[in-house]
Amino acid sequence: xxxxxxxxxxxxxxxxxxxxxxxxxxxxxxxxxxxxxxxxxxxxxxxxxxxxxxxxxxxxxxxxxxxxxxxxxxxxxxxxxxxxxxxxxxxxxxxxxxxxxxxxxxxxxxxxxxxxxxxxxxxxxxxxxxxxxxxxxxxxxxxxxxxxxxxxxxxxxxxxxxxxxxxxxxxxxxxxxxx
Amino acid sequence: xxxxxxxxxxxxxxxxxxxxxxxxxxxxxxxxxxxxxxxxxxxxxxxxxxxxxxxxxxxxxxxxxxxxxxxxxxxxxxxxxxxxxxxxxxxxxxxxxxxxxxxxxxxxxxxxxxxxxxxxxxxxxxxxxxxxxxxxxxxxxxxxxxxxxxxxxxxxxxxxxxxxxxxxxxxxxxxxxxxxxxxxxxxxxxxxxxxxxxxxxxxxxxxxxxxxxxxxxxxxxxxxxxxxxxxxxxxxxxxxxxxxxxxxxxxxxxxxxxxxxxxxxxxxxxxxxxxxxxxxxxxxxxxxxxxxxxxxxxxxxxxxxxxxxxxxxxxxxxxxxxxxxxxxxxxxxxxxxxxxxxxxxxxxxxxxxxxxxxxxxxxxxxxxxxxxxxxxxxxxxxxxxxxxxxxxxxxxxxxxxxxxxxxxxxxxxxxxxxxxxxxxxxxxxxxxxxxxxxxxxxxxxxxxxxxxxxxxxxxxxxxxxxxxxxxxxxxxxxxxxxxxxxxxxxxxxxxxxxxxxxxxxxxxxxxxxxxxxxxxxxxxxxxxxxxxxxxxxxxxxxxxxxxxxxxxxxxxxxxxxxxxxxxxxxxxxxxxxxxxxxxxxxxxxxxxxxxxxxxxxxxxxxxxxxxxxxxxxxxxxxxxxxxxxxxxxxxxxxxxxxxxxxxxxxxxxxxxxxxxxxxxxxxxxxxxxxxxxxxxxxxxxxxxx
Numbered sequence: 128x129x130x131x132x133x134x135x136x137x138x139x140x141x142x143x144x145x146x147x148x149x150x151x152x153x154x155x156x157x158x159x160x161x162x163x164x165x166x167x168x169x170x171x172x173x174x175x176x177x178x179x180x181x182x183x184x185x186x187x188x189x190x191x192x193x194x195x196x197x198x199x200x201x202x203x204x205x206x207x208x209x210x211x212x213x214x215x216x217x218x219x220x221x222x223x224x225x226x227x228x229x230x231x232x233x234x235x236x237x238x239x240x241x242x243x244x245x246x247x248x249x250x251x252x253x254x255x256x257x258x259x260x261x262x263x264x265x266x267x268x269x270x271x272x273x274x275x276x277x278x279x280x281x282x283x284x285x286x287x288x289x290x291x292x293x294x295x296x297x298x299x300x301x302x303x304x305x306x
Numbered sequence: 307x308x309x310x311x312x313x314x315x316x317x318x319x320x321x322x323x324x325x326x327x328x329x330x331x332x333x334x335x336x337x338x339x340x341x342x343x344x345x346x347x348x349x350x351x352x353x354x355x356x357x358x359x360x361x362x363x364x365x366x367x368x369x370x371x372x373x374x375x376x377x378x379x380x381x382x383x384x385x386x387x388x389x390x391x392x393x394x395x396x397x398x399x400x401x402x403x404x405x406x407x408x409x410x411x412x413x414x415x416x417x418x419x420x421x422x423x424x425x426x427x428x429x430x431x432x433x434x435x436x437x438x439x440x441x442x443x444x445x446x447x448x449x450x451x452x453x454x455x456x457x458x459x460x461x462x463x464x465x466x467x468x469x470x471x472x473x474x475x476x477x478x479x480x481x482x483x484x485x486x487x488x489x490x491x492x493x494x495x496x497x498x499x500x501x502x503x504x505x506x507x508x509x510x511x512x513x514x515x516x517x518x519x520x521x522x523x524x525x526x527x528x529x530x531x532x533x534x535x536x537x538x539x540x541x542x543x544x545x546x547x548x549x550x551x552x553x554x555x556x557x558x559x560x561x562x563x564x565x566x567x568x569x570x571x572x573x574x575x576x577x578x579x580x581x582x583x584x585x586x587x588x589x590x591x592x593x594x595x596x597x598x599x600x601x602x603x604x605x606x607x608x609x610x611x612x613x614x615x616x617x618x619x620x621x622x623x624x625x626x627x628x629x630x631x632x633x634x635x636x637x638x639x640x641x642x643x644x645x646x647x648x649x650x651x652x653x654x655x656x657x658x659x660x661x662x663x664x665x666x667x668x669x670x671x672x673x674x675x676x677x678x679x680x681x682x683x684x685x686x687x688x689x690x691x692x693x694x695x696x697x698x699x700x701x702x703x704x705x706x707x708x709x710x711x712x713x714x715x716x717x718x719x720x721x722x723x724x725x726x727x728x729x730x731x732x733x734x735x736x737x738x739x740x741x742x743x744x745x746x747x748x749x750x751x752x753x754x755x756x757x758x759x760x761x762x763x764x765x766x767x768x769x770x771x772x773x774x775x776x777x778x779x780x781x782x783x784x785x786x787x788x789x790x791x792x793x794x795x796x797x798x799x800x801x802x803x804x805x806x807x808x809x810x811x812x813x814x815x816x817x818x819x820x821x822x823x824x825x826x827x828x829x830x831x832x833x834x835x836x837x838x839x840x841x842x843x844x845x846x847x848x849x850x851x852x853x854x855x856x857x858x859x860x861x862x863x864x865x866x867x868x869x870x871x872x873x874x875x876x877x878x879x880x881x882x883x884x885x886x887x888x889x890x891x892x893x894x895x896x897x898x899x900x901x902x903x904x905x906x907x908x909x910x911x912x913x914x915x916x917x918x919x920x921x922x923x924x925x926x927x928x929x930x931x932x933x934x935x936x937x938x939x940x941x942x943x944x945x946x947x948x949x950x951x952x953x954x955x956x957x958x959x960x961x962x963x964x965x966x967x968x969x970x971x972x973x974x975x976x977x978x979x980x981x982x983x984x985x986x987x988x989x990x991x992x993x994x995x
């Protein structure tokens with residue numbers, strides 16, 4: 128595991144998220160464990176961005192899979208699973224993108240748990256590199272982007288810091304190490 | 307004006323608010339410092355951010371055109387609104403056209419500026435605030451009390467009762483439970499709403515992107531769940547390119563909350579169903595106002611508010627306007643009219659902390675001086691502003707002046723007509739330092755003759771000559787030939803009252819006299835940090851040729867400089883300061899000039915002297931501030947906070963600023979010395995020091 132990935136994991140933890148670097152073989156198992164521990168049944172999956180083996184594992188795991196991009200149909204989703212464009216080591220950030228009302232938007236926003244998968248080489252050093260990538264993605268027709276740094280948060284009641292105000296309470300970033 | 311004094315008193319007596327504000331300010335201050343530490347080249351980024359804003363605002367109309375073209379090309383509709391009322395009417399109309407039954411709204415300063423929620427509700431539309439703090443404030447029928455924490459003044463129990471009324475349940479007094487309750491209820495609102503309203507943090511001209519910065523996720527939901535998204539932005543939100551945006555994304559979260567990035571930064575693409583309302587609302591007049599234009603560079607991080615001693619103490623309610631604190635004064639004056647800003651203009655003590663923390667380096671104290679000058683002088687301002695003149699008069703016959711001024715009827719008159727609070731202890735007139743110093747019998751010339759000129763500031767000159775004597779004595783002891791700089795008043799008193807032309811005349815006079823000395827190789831030293839800051843800093847606003855950048859020092863700073871050059875070998879002359887502990891309070895202008903750390907280092911280098919510093923931003927006296935009737939209680943409140951810290955540290959208080967010394971002295975009932983007096987004592991007696 129390189130220094131950049133380590134930095135990303137540390138910064139994500141500081142932002143209230145959880146990051147893991149895993150071998151390809153372990154990733155699906157890790158995900159199933161996460162879902163199992165939380166008694167998750169309904170999973171919204173952005174199938175266009177998650178690795179094939181992950182999608183297959185969820186499907187075979189007996190979960191109810193929601194893949195309709197109408198947000199109303201995702202109301203009951205207990206977990207959202209997606210890929211990402213990139214991660215930023217400096218700030219523990221995950222960059223997501225797609226069309227304004229694509230499944231990626233809802234998967235990363237509506238359920239209380241968001242699990243995002245990244246390849247090791249997607250971890251970039253700083254915001255500058257992430258924006259270079261965003262510019263390239265724009266040129267290729269991607270329209271909208273969100274930089275996600277940790278779970279949704281608030282401290283509006285008596286300054287008590289709490290996670291999961293409107294978006295996910297838990298954010299997991301699973302980085303797949305090269306085989 | 308007495309309304310403001312009442313508001314201030316109410317805020318200061320609200321224990322819950324005080325506790326909350328202190329906790330919030332402390333937490334944010336700490337987090338911000340941490341966040342900025344992780345930013346390589348913070349100063350460079352500030353410079354860039356400033357330059358981007360300057361350029362963007364000066365070519366505003368071209369960037370606006372470019373931006374709008376992109377938005378329209380992607381299917382967004384653009385509505386220009388010349389003022390707040392027009393913006394509200396447009397939004398009401400389009401909400402009615404859409405048949406909107408429920409509107410979800412996220413936090414936006416611009417929407418508060420134009421009173422959007424109130425206008426929609428008055429038009430019979432149903433609006434739910436979705437930011438947790440804003441929702442609490444909406445349920446309570448109040449206004450936000452703090453930029454970052456709108457409901458920071460509410461206790462958990464108050465929130466519980468509001469939620470109970472809202473949802474018809476009896477929730478426990480538990481922030482986590484209440485928060486999850488709000489999540490559930492508001493999620494339903496998001497799904498039911500047919501229209502969502504957001505603000506805009508940045509608008510990227512080259513791409514048409516709307517950038518929104520948040521932590522809760524309610525902005526994403528408001529913008530994307532309902533089929534219609536109404537985005538409201540002021541014309542100043544434009545940045546030219548995505549590369550420019552990066553600079554602001556590195557700065558804004560860090561200076562706002564200390565986060566490296568907030569939880570969500572959305573780069574929204576305009577789409578069908580977007581209704582983008584672009585508001586002028588007085589911004590173009592601000593752009594065309596060369597003295598106030600920089601107020602438009604504000605990115606609303608709130609760092610200036612959290613570092614403002616007045617705001618820290620009273621919170622946002624006292625200001626009674628959307629844009630609060632020092633920066634809010636310029637905005638309010640331009641958007642709502644000059645008179646509207648009069649009330650809280652003087653809450654600015656001119657300490658300059660705001661400018662230090664501003665990510666785009668807005669000179670907020672100067673904006674306040676400009677507003678003050680436009681408000682015009684009243685008797686109080688004239689009196690404080692021409693302080694040097696009546697001080698000269700008072701020093702002619704000190705016993706007489708002192709007894710007249712202390713007569714009760716005189717104090718009542720001064721309070722009524724000049725706003726000078728009768729509870730504040732008055733300064734005590736003394737014989738002038740300069741006249742006595744000039745009459746001193748010339749001593750034998752020192753061995754190594756190097757001339758140095760002493761800047762006799764009005765305060766020490768008339769009220770505390772022993773400080774100047776101490777400086778003269780220390781310098782003479784070090785082998786300098788000390789002469790008087792024969793300066794006039796630095797002009798800061800006039801400037802602080804908004805009397806810009808008076809201050810300019812004084813600046814011109816001083817620069818003429820002092821630059822002659824400097825050209826001859828004579829350094830100028832003074833004891834009062836605010837006057838030195840005027841010569842070195844404020845004059846840049848007053849004089850074309852700029853301030854005196856070289857050759858002017860605070861006396862302690864000058865000694866620190868000599869020490870660093872290895873030219874100060876005084877250890878043999880210094881009596882060890884056995885058993886002496888000094889608790890030093892730095893002057894705000896020392897912190898702004900950057901002289902504070904060097905002076906602390908110098909003090910710490912004195913053999914056997916124990917030095918402790920107190921980290922309180924401002925003593926609360928700030929020249930005339932603590933004398934004014936409206937602010938007397940706030941001033942004492944700030945003073946008490948400082949005094950408590952000093953007492954807690956346990957030692958002899960010392961301060962370089964005259965105001966700070968009087969404030970601490972009033973609070974603790976002790977005489978407070980300038981550090982140069984302590985040095986003079988350690989270097990041996992004489993001169994009545």
